[in-house]
Amino acid sequence: MTINTAVLGWRQRSYRLLFDNHFRSGRRMETFWVSTALLSVVLLFLEPGGSALYFPGQEAIYLFFWAEVVFTAIFTLEYLLRLWCTPREQHYAFSFFGVVDLLTVLPLYIIWLFPHMTVEFVMLLRVLRILRVLRVLKLLRYMSEMGMIWRSIKLARHKLAMFFGFVAVVLCVFGGLMYAVEGGTGGFTSLAASVYWAVVTLTTVGYGDIVPHTPVGRLLTSVLILLGYSIIAVPTGILTAYMSQELQRNRERRNCEQCQRGGHETEALFCKYCGFALPLLSGKHRQK
16 A cells, blocks of 8 residues: 555545544534533633633633633634645635634734734734634534525525515615704714614614604604514515425325325424334434
């Protein structure tokens, strides 16, 4: 066996562990990375405030500091392995998860290379590590339920785009009207501030930081609030309709090989009519 053949074999094994969820080992490895990322995020919320993590002075802070060093080393190793074993045509480094993986390991290195940065910039890098929670999406993409939600969103994207386009027009119209009616007083100092007020009002949040003081302004506010209550459930209804269609398609695909009858739930293991074992959905629970 030549050195090149051995290296190729190791790259294939690494790729199977880090990317191929068709194997049990790959799913276990992905679960490990996600669990590690969640643990690092939990420790991030438990850390002392400010920039104390990078300038330790107490025993507890030292523990958090070295924990961050360990997590950064682990995620750096993972990122380098993914770069090494990914085929060139897949462009892992420029993918969404590749960028997320890179951003979550950079903060500690940047602070070590530039120790005299301002406290505000250090805090920004510290918060950047929260992006590690996005690694959970790697695990969600392997779940059939997540795939169903994603397919429903793709099918409904045109209707959702039309709806949000209509909402954007409504916000601009009411924001412009309020800016004209209030005459730049009461917080309506610009068109942008008026549109912000329209967003808060249409979503029925109502922070109260910008409020109208004229009778006409209050009338417009009442109309916008009622309009918000009327349309707030529209995107939910659209997604629910498409998700119901996806659920029905999944049931129709699960026909019993014994009695040839369908209509089974996606989680069902046995036919509800004859008790025969049902075939698994494609791409789900495949093990080698």
